[in-house]
Amino acid sequence: MSKKNGAGGPRDRGRAQSLVVPGQDLGESEGQEAGHGVIVMEGRLRATKNGRIRNQGSTVSIEPLHTRYIPRPGDLAIGYIEGCTNNIWFVELGAPFNAILPMSLGPGKVEFGGTRSVMDVGETILCRVQEVEETHSSVVTMKGMGLRKIRSGVIEEIDPHLLGRLIGKGGESLKRLKEDAECRVIVADNGRMWIDGDLDGILEVRRQLDLMTVESRPIPVGGGH
Amino acid sequence: MAIPLVPKLLRAHLAELAENDARIDGRQQWEGRDVEIETSVLPRAEGSARVRMGDTIVFAGVKFQIMKPYSDRPNQGGLMCSAEIRPVAGRNWESGPPSPESIELGRVVDRGIRESGCIDVDALCIIPGEKAWQVILDLFAISDDGNLFDAFALAGIAALRNAVVPAERFEVGEDYSLGVSKTPIMCSYHKVGDRFVYDACGREELGGDERIHITLGDDDHVHSLQKGLKGIFSTEEFTEIMGRAQERSKEIRDILDSL
Amino acid sequence: MGGYGDVQMIDENGKRVDGRGPGDLRDITIETDVVPVADGSCRMTWGTNEVIVAVYGPMECHPRKLQRQDRAVLDVAYNMAPFSTTDRMRPGFNRRSREISKVTKDALESVVLLELYPRSKIRISIEVLSAEAGTRCVGLTAASVALADAGVPMTDMVVSVASGKINDVVVCDLNKEEDNYGEADLPMGILPNSGQLVFLQMDGDLSQEEFNQAWQYNMDAAQMIHNFMVDSLKGGEA
Structure with a gap:
């Protein structure tokens, strides 16, 4: 314990106070917005993740210590082609669900049935998340500046x-x-x-x-x- | 086991590294990861060990049962070795009946230990034709970041070395140390980027080709070999690996002896 | 339950075989981040129980028929390693493990915010490396810590603990010997911030008064165990 006090310094001690665990009570919800990792239960704010509290304006959120990526529209993403059909590629983004890349949003001109010859399984792409539906069906696009198949590196x-x-x-x-x-x-x-x-x-x-x-x-x- | 996606970029990168005599985690071609061995770690097992190599972590536990000797070998006990890779160990390992991969693992480790003669099966006999000890070595993976084979083989022999026969519990005499007369060591080599490397990590396994497992005894006698996965290798390649395995198995044996 | 016996498990001073008082817990340690390749993990020792839990996900749910369009599914597998018991545990299908996996899943589904991850799967592997008594409680408690370590959102963590009866005395957290001669066992899964329950089993024979006492022991113990869980997730920080 002495080690913690000695090496941590005052800044770290300040940060330590804001570390929370799931289920922890964060006070009255009145006048406060529940941000990422926070929910309102019976008029009180409650943490749902293990992480550090962030107060921005009236919003209380948690910056998690560990987390999985959740796609949002507009995100730049690097994906692996996991499979394809005649007119669709399936793209793995390291997220809880895969995305689709329709032929019409692929790189350049692709002919129906020619998806594999343009991008094969195991290839890597730089793409942008176009939409994420409520049911987590999501679509990525390669139309846009700099979006491409990654060939080296x-x-x-x-x-x-x-x-x-x-x-x-x-x-x-x-x-x-x-x-x-x-x-x-x-x-x-x-x-x-x-x-x-x-x-x-x-x-x-x-x-x-x-x-x-x-x-x-x-x-x-x-x-x- | 779910078949993982192999990114083409990873294979290309591993090939480039190999051409430049480098590896993805900064090791030399024949360099192994640091090996940590702890023994007597499982209170319910009669012998146990935990081995850590990088982010690969495995346990081995020894249990004893009383069996009726096989009719053709009435004066011998038995040795059984099985590997279980449960979904705890990695994203691609699934629950359900043992996968071909885990069965292969168990059998290759089994052959190395059995054929080295490190366990005197005659000494396991209690009453000829009626009662004998069956030694069961269970291998259990906690975290798979490549080369479960060597980790299992090492944990297995380490666990057997500290095993105590629970004779009192079975009411057939006093407890005694199992006693292991030899120390077989497995060394595994994986073809990555068109050359073999020792002790492949997870990413090297993912983007690699065939692997070769060699188990050597104390006097460099060969006790088991296995070639796994798709790939072709030459006699020259094998000769080089065999030479490396002779060196490395001595180093690992020294680590075990120093415990 | 092992049934009644003449074995004296509690001495004249009310001390148990291992020196504990009736409401005392065995020693507990909790450690996170023990499976480097997992998204979250926890190692918990409780007496001579040792359990490792790894969490993977939320991830794409295969096979597709298991997917739910409106929420994530939990895939919970409780398993005892072959060397975890005095007599070797044969690997493979086991009705007891299946039941424990199911009730653990039911308990955890009550707290995980599944609706945030439609069509996904969260895999929870509970591996018992050393079993004494009460492994289902250790597994469920450790799974909550591993889920928190993985950043999976939950309304609360689940603390699981059991109380029982030996020599007609109600005691908390039975060890192996006590469990063998125990006359009742009441494991519960408690939400420490509200005192609500998400898991409940019982077998044996308890009077209403004994039952109330066992219930109270569990409630009190849950608060203590919760402190250990919070400490491990905060890594010794305030």
């Missing part, structure tokens, strides 16, 4: 909640990473990033990512358990 995964840290204030951290490694790096909203460049650069970016993932573990492991 590598895809790395990073927990969606670490994206902010990766990109940094005003994109500073990401910019520095790109310059240091002399790589092209595109970070998609679904926690996947495309790194393209020479092998040494790619390895350098991966090394930095691994470092960040280790550092970001917010909870010190140890103590009584």
Whole structure:
């Protein structure tokens, strides 16, 4: 315990107070909006996730420690082609449900029955989420600036909640990473990033990512358990 | 086991890494992940071990039963080894009857241990033709990030080495240490980006081709071999792997002996 | 239940075989993030019980016929490892494991916000590595912690604990020996923030008074266990 007080400093102690667990009471709901990870039950706010409290205006939300990506319209996403029919591709986004990419929204001109020759199973695409219905049927598109089939480089995964840290204030951290490694790096909203460049650069970016993932573990492991 | 999607980019990247004598997690071609072994970790098992290699974590537990010896071998007990990979261990492992993958795992580990002669089956006989010990080694995966084979084989032999025969509980005498006279070690090699590497991690397995498993005894005697998955390899490739396995199995055996 | 016996399990001072008082729990430890490849996980030891739970998802639900258009489905599998018991547990189909998987699923479905993930599946694997007594309670409690670790939204976590009766005395959290000679067992799944229940079983023989006492022991114990769960998720932070 002395370690926590010594190394954490006052800033960390302040943050510690805002860590909540599912079911935790967050006070009266009157005059407050329930944001992400928060629900209203019997006139009171209640946490539904393990994470840190964020107050923005009158909205109380939780920034989860771990989370799965949920697609929203407009998101830039990196997906894998998981299957196809005559006129549709099925795209895996690392989300709770797959999306479809209709032939009409595919790259360039595709003829009916020619989906596989344009993009085969196992290929990787940079796409945008066009719509997500209530039932979670979702559609992605490749019509738009820069959207394409990815032919070189590598895809790395990073927990969606670490994206902010990766990109940094005003994109500073990401910019520095790109310059240091002399790589092209595109970070998609679904926690996947495309790194393209020479092998040494790619390895350098991966090394930095691994470092960040280790550092970001917010909870010190140890103590009584 | 659900068949996972293999991204073409991953295969291309692994090939590029191989050409440049590099690996996806920064290791050398023949370098293994750090190996952690803990023994006597399961209170209900008569012998047990937990092995961790990177993010691969497995348990092995030894249980004993009394069996009637087989009629053609009335003076011998038995050894049984089975592997169970339940959905806890990874996204692609599913519940239900044992998959061909988990059966292969159990059988390959079984052959290595059995054929090394590390367990004296004659000593397992209690009353010839009537009563003998059956040693059951159960292998159980908690987290699969590649190379369950080596992790299972290592946990298995480590668990057998600290197993105690529960004779008192079965009212056939006093408890005694099972005693393992040899230490078979399995070394597995996976073809990734057109060359073999030792101790493939999950991503290398996903984007790799065939694998080869070699179990060597204390004196470098070969006790079991297995080629798995789709792929073609040459005699030269195999000769190199065999040489590497001789070196590596000694290192692993030293780790076990130092426990 | 093992039935009645002449074995004296409680001494003249009211102490139990392992030195506990009637309302005391066995030692409990909880650890998260123990299965590196899972989305969330938990290792819980409770006496000499040891359980590991891994959560995968929410993810695309296969096969398609299991999908629900309006909510996620939970796929809960409770299993005892072959080396978890004194006599080896044969792997494979087992009616007891099936029932426990089902009641655990029913309990967790009552708190997980399933409607946020239509057409998806959340897979919860409960693996008993070492069994003493009360593994279903350990499994359900550890599953709640693993779900929280995975970031799956829930209205509350479930705390599960059992009380029972030995030598005509109501006691909390029976250990193996007590369970063998126990005369009743009352496992419950409690929502610690409201005191409501999502899981309830009972077998044996309890008078109304004994039943009330067992119920109260469980309620009190749930608050203590909940503190351990919160501590593990907050990693020792305030």
